[in-house]
Amino acid sequence: MTTTAYQAPPASYSRTGGSAELDAKGVCAWFSGRLVLDSVDLTMRRSQVTALIGPSGCGKSTFLRILNRMHEVVPGAQLAGSVELDGVNIYGLNQRATDTRRQIGMVFQKPNPFPAMSIADNVLSGLRFSRIPVRDKDSLVEEMLTKASLWNEVKDRLGELGGALSGGQQQRLCIARALAVRPRVLLMDEPCSALDPTSTRRIEETITEVADEVTIVIVTHNMQQAHRVSHYCAFFLAEENQPGQIVEHGPTETMFDNPTDKRTDDYVNGRFG
Amino acid sequence: MTQLIERPKAEETVSASEPPGIAPRLPARGASPLRPRNFSAGDVGLLVITAMSSFALVWVVFYQLTLLSGAFGFLICWYVAFLALYWLVVARTTERQMATDRVVTVVVTTGAVIAIGAVVFIIGYVVAKALPKMHWGVIFTKTQKGFQPAEPNALNHVGVAHAIVGTLEEVGLAAVLGVPVAIATAVFLNEVRGRGTRLVRTVVTAMSGLPAIVAGLFIYSMLIIEHVLPYSGFAAALALFVMLLPSVTRTTEEVLRVVPSGLREASSALGAPEWRTVWSVVLPTARSGVVTAVLLGTARIVGETAPLLFTAFGSQIMNLNAFSNPQEALPLEVWSNVRQANPVLIDLAYQAGFILIILVLILFVAARIAGRTRGHKSKGKRRARPGNGSPASGSPVQVPPFAPNDPTLVSILGEGSPT
Numbered sequence: 001m002t003t004t005a006y007q008a009p010p011a012s013y014s015r016t017g018g019s020a021e022l023d024a025k026g027v028c029a030w031f032s033g034r035l036v037l038d039s040v041d042l043t044m045r046r047s048q049v050t051a052l053i054g055p056s057g058c059g060k061s062t063f064l065r066i067l068n069r070m071h072e073v074v075p076g077a078q079l080a081g082s083v084e085l086d087g088v089n090i091y092g093l094n095q096r097a098t099d100t101r102r103q104i105g106m107v108f109q110k111p112n113p114f115p116a117m118s119i120a121d122n123v124l125s126g127l128r129f130s131r132i133p134v135r136d137k138d139s140l141v142e143e144m145l146t147k148a149s150l151w152n153e154v155k156d157r158l159g160e161l162g163g164a165l166s167g168g169q170q171q172r173l174c175i176a177r178a179l180a181v182r183p184r185v186l187l188m189d190e191p192c193s194a195l196d197p198t199s200t201r202r203i204e205e206t207i208t209e210v211a212d213e214v215t216i217v218i219v220t221h222n223m224q225q226a227h228r229v230s231h232y233c234a235f236f237l238a239e240e241n242q243p244g245q246i247v248e249h250g251p252t253e254t255m256f257d258n259p260t261d262k263r264t265d266d267y268v269n270g271r272f273g
Numbered sequence: 274m275t276q277l278i279e280r281p282k283a284e285e286t287v288s289a290s291e292p293p294g295i296a297p298r299l300p301a302r303g304a305s306p307l308r309p310r311n312f313s314a315g316d317v318g319l320l321v322i323t324a325m326s327s328f329a330l331v332w333v334v335f336y337q338l339t340l341l342s343g344a345f346g347f348l349i350c351w352y353v354a355f356l357a358l359y360w361l362v363v364a365r366t367t368e369r370q371m372a373t374d375r376v377v378t379v380v381v382t383t384g385a386v387i388a389i390g391a392v393v394f395i396i397g398y399v400v401a402k403a404l405p406k407m408h409w410g411v412i413f414t415k416t417q418k419g420f421q422p423a424e425p426n427a428l429n430h431v432g433v434a435h436a437i438v439g440t441l442e443e444v445g446l447a448a449v450l451g452v453p454v455a456i457a458t459a460v461f462l463n464e465v466r467g468r469g470t471r472l473v474r475t476v477v478t479a480m481s482g483l484p485a486i487v488a489g490l491f492i493y494s495m496l497i498i499e500h501v502l503p504y505s506g507f508a509a510a511l512a513l514f515v516m517l518l519p520s521v522t523r524t525t526e527e528v529l530r531v532v533p534s535g536l537r538e539a540s541s542a543l544g545a546p547e548w549r550t551v552w553s554v555v556l557p558t559a560r561s562g563v564v565t566a567v568l569l570g571t572a573r574i575v576g577e578t579a580p581l582l583f584t585a586f587g588s589q590i591m592n593l594n595a596f597s598n599p600q601e602a603l604p605l606e607v608w609s610n611v612r613q614a615n616p617v618l619i620d621l622a623y624q625a626g627f628i629l630i631i632l633v634l635i636l637f638v639a640a641r642i643a644g645r646t647r648g649h650k651s652k653g654k655r656r657a658r659p660g661n662g663s664p665a666s667g668s669p670v671q672v673p674p675f676a677p678n679d680p681t682l683v684s685i686l687g688e689g690s691p692t
Contacts, residue, residue, distance in 0.1 A: 070542060102544030112535035116557035129545035129553065174539065181543060 019046040019215040020086045020103070020184035022067060027081035028243075029062050029071060036062055038243040040081075042234055044185070049207060049216045051226040051252070054236030054267070059244025060219045063236070064187050067217065068104040069097045085184070102130055105183035109190040111170035113162035113177070119145075120158040122173055126181040140180065147210060148176035149202045168199025175206060179214070186210070188218040192225065204229050223268055227256055235264045320379075323362055327355040356380070396630060403627035406620045412628070413437065417589040417621075427617040433625045435591040436606040439506055440632070442595045443585060443602055444575050446510035451517040452567050456556075458518075459525035464551050481519035488515040489580035497584065504586040506595030509602065512580035521570035528562035529555060561644055568640035572633050578604035603629040 022044040029037040037059040044050040052060045065071040066079055069090060082089045090100045105126075113122050123141045127134055134140055141158065145151040150172040154165070165173060171191060178186060188207075192200040207216055207229050220226050226233055233256075234249035248261045259265045266272055312320075331351045335341050356376055364372035408429055415432030424430065461467065462474055492512040496502040502511075532555050540550040556563070581587070586599035587609055603625050610622035 068542065070538070073541065098544045098546050101542055106542035108535060108538060110535055112533070112539040114536060114554055114558070116560065126543035129540065129543055129549050177543070
């Protein structure tokens with residue numbers, strides 16, 4: 001295997017290249033010796049929203065964490081295979097995990113804004129951590145909060161602590177924070193599952209608007225959401241005592257109206273899961 | 274088709290003996306006889322009368338009919354007789370289970386009263402001995418230099434200024450040295466989790482059981498006898514540092530553990546290296562708890578006397594330089610003056626003790642305030658109440674676990690027993 005020289009992402013804060021394509025090849029994952037994902041191959045095309053659907057416990061979140069190198073942080077976790085971001089394997093020997101995570105951001109199921117920082121500082125925190133200088137902080141904060149449709153609600157109280165918001169607002173703040181570092185891919189792990197319908201709708205609008213700048217991969221339990229929001233779907237399934245696998249993947253319309261596999265058909269029509 | 278529901282008219286209001294179907298009245302407060310905590314006025318009267326009659330009974334038996342003597346024995350016999358008589362009386366007036374409940378309540382309350390009473394008595398005694406003879410203008414400005422034992426009105430010419438300065442300098446130096454080391458160790462134990470974690474945790478726990486005088490002896494034999502350091506406030510600060518380290522480390526570790534892991538994940542997902550996560554996210558989130566831990570740890574070493582005995586050594590005169598020459602400290606002042614045969618010096622010792630108590634009180638109050646203060650950026654706006662916020666990561670590290678009456682904290686700071 002040839003080792004390529006380390007390619008650091010540009011230190012300046014210009015657009016780092018726009019949305020990118022993520023290509024997972026043969027990804028397997030273990031937790032303390034137990035196989036939980038078996039040979040997952042999936043291409044998530046640029047500027048597209050890819051939804052990972054499937055019942056609970058079939059490895060969707062694990063797969064998502066593998067995509068931004070968060071899986072290896074868990075003690076006892078192992079993985080095999082490769083994940084390529086525009087052709088460069090993020091697990092290559094010369095790749096730094098922190099740089100990868102800046103290019104592939106993540107929004108979690110439970111909103112987690114930093115409670116000791118103000119709202120404006122929360123949005124700018126990613127840039128601070130990576131020591132990226134920003135010339136115009138205020139306009140950046142406004143741009144990101146507008147993209148997350150939170151600006152109108154918090155524009156008068158940017159100095160308030162990040163914890164002083166409702167659940168839906170906190171999740172939108174987390175999205176603004178994740179977008180502020182201008183990632184090339186944004187991973188979302190069931191971002192709306194803990195939220196009310198209004199916040200869910202706003203977040204789905206955000207996803208649709210942002211999709212051409214950032215490739216989005218979203219894990220969701222809500223099939224209607226997958227239908228509304230995504231262009232491409234992958235159906236994960238774990239049989240009893242079996243590791244998780246992709247049963248079928250394809251464009252959303254095909255997956256919902258005309259799936260090939262019977263299990264996919266059963267799942268999208270609500271017969272199980 | 275809806276149905277009209279008939280409601281009884283005003284004249285038809287029913288009494289409590291009517292069958293159910295009408296909303297029941299709330300029972301009168303204290304009406305339930307089966308709740309042992311409902312001590313009505315009659316019950317309190319019963320308690321007092323039982324106490325008096327058991328006192329009389331035991332007095333007759335103890336002092337008149339037998340050859341026993343001694344107040345403490347009398348007290349024990351009275352208490353036992355009182356419990357037995359009370360049980361009998363309550364069992365006759367209500368029922369046996371109620372009697373047992375009441376007696377157990379009395380026993381448990383006695384425990385609480387003794388605990389509080391002991392503390393109140395100690396503090397009250399010191400205050401009562403110190404306050405009447407306190408010369409406020411002198412105590413903070415003068416030292417024991419040139420003290421003439423036979424001088425009339427001698428208390429007007431001596432003070433404990435040198436001891437106050439000494440305590441502040443020694444404790445301050447110990448804190449300056451100890452707090453960064455303790456926080457770094459807590460971060461190592463909680464965040465880094467290297468291979469030596471278990472060993473370090475065991476050693477730190479064991480260190481909290483180190484006798485104070487051994488810490489002083491350690492500094493004395495390692496540094497003072499070898500002429501590395503003279504008898505000085507700095508040597509005392511080193512001994513106090515050894516005492517400070519385990520308590521602040523353990524408490525800070527508990528505080529860091531409570532920071533939600535979702536925050537660390539969020540920070541990692543933004544591309545922050547691990548040290549940056551700790552420095553910019555974990556520590557600021559736990560800030561109020563860490564400050565409380567530091568203040569409580571400091572309050573604990575302020576009163577340590579044994580490590581100072583052969584490190585600071587004590588002196589009669591003011592010494593502002595902690596790095597050379599012996600220095601006095603408040604607990605050391607109490608110790609050395611109480612042993613003198615001079616009533617003036619004994620009064621001075623009580624006053625030094627009183628000032629020490631005040632100092633510890635100030636530190637505790639500061640710890641409570643620090644534990645409650647919100648972050649500095651709120652611009653006076655209230656943060657979200659728990660009901661309207663989201664899951665736990667939305668609210669910063671909460672205050673109640675770090676109040677000094679938290680049992681975990683108290684047990685950690687108490688005798689250093691492993692939790």
